[in-house]
Amino acid sequence: MKLTIIAVGTKMPAWVQSGFQEYEKRLPREWKPNVRELAVAKRSNNANVEKLKQQEGEQILAALPRNAYVIALDVLGKKVDTHSLSTNMKNWQELGQDIAILIGGPDGLSEACLKRANQLISLSDLTLPHPLVRIVLIEQLYRGWTILNNHPYHK
Template identity: 35%
Template sequence: MKISLIVIGKTDASYFVDAINEYKNRLVHYIPFEMEIIPDIKNVKNLREEQQKEKEGELILKMLQPGDYLVLLDEHGKSFTSMEFATYLERKMHVVSKRLVFVIGGPYGFSEAVYKAASEKISLSKMTFSHQMIRLIFVEQIYRAMTILNNEPYHHE
């Protein structure tokens, strides 16, 4: 299984880029991981929220491959502790044959088509974080889960 993280727009702040790259480099020792970036939609100020979600949704769906298991990072999704998320990933490793694809949507969330294509939704917090920050938090949580599953001392109870 491979884990893929799809995000809308590039990460602008260099300190986030550096930290994300650090965890991505650590992750490859455990599991194949890639972060795919959908370029920002042009002329968004001329689009209504729903139109922006539709355009982003089309691009998200184009990135999917047959056999992908799609999970949306969504405020209304299931919440986990780090230990529970590790167990979740372990279960997915046994049942997902190709790619486990997580998606961080744009500022207005996902289109209906993306919600329909998704198998699950998970939430990282009841709080709201910037899209730049949530990328780092999520990649770190995948890394943390891998260290938990390998009984390494990174995570402390």
């Protein structure tokens, strides 16, 4: 299994990179993600948000690994707690497929990305800025891994 995180947004601030790297380095090799950063569609005051999401969605779909099992992070997705995320992680490993987790841009994911997803997950009822989602996601992946491996971090 290879894990890919496809995220809209490039040139993340140093605090995002640092936070992400802190948890990424703790993960074992099989859970270290390949991160694909994609450009945010150019926004203006009169921009059509759906068209921008569609443009970003086309980039995301083009970046998907072939035959990947796709998890889309979306506010309307199934709410998961840490233990159910760790159960999901175990199930993903058992699929024998590459895994791709999608993080949308400022306006979320396109309808095409949501339809392509095998699973929709919400990390929080809160609206999180997409750079922060990267840190929350990688920390929760690490925490889920610690639960699966009886590591004391989660306690």
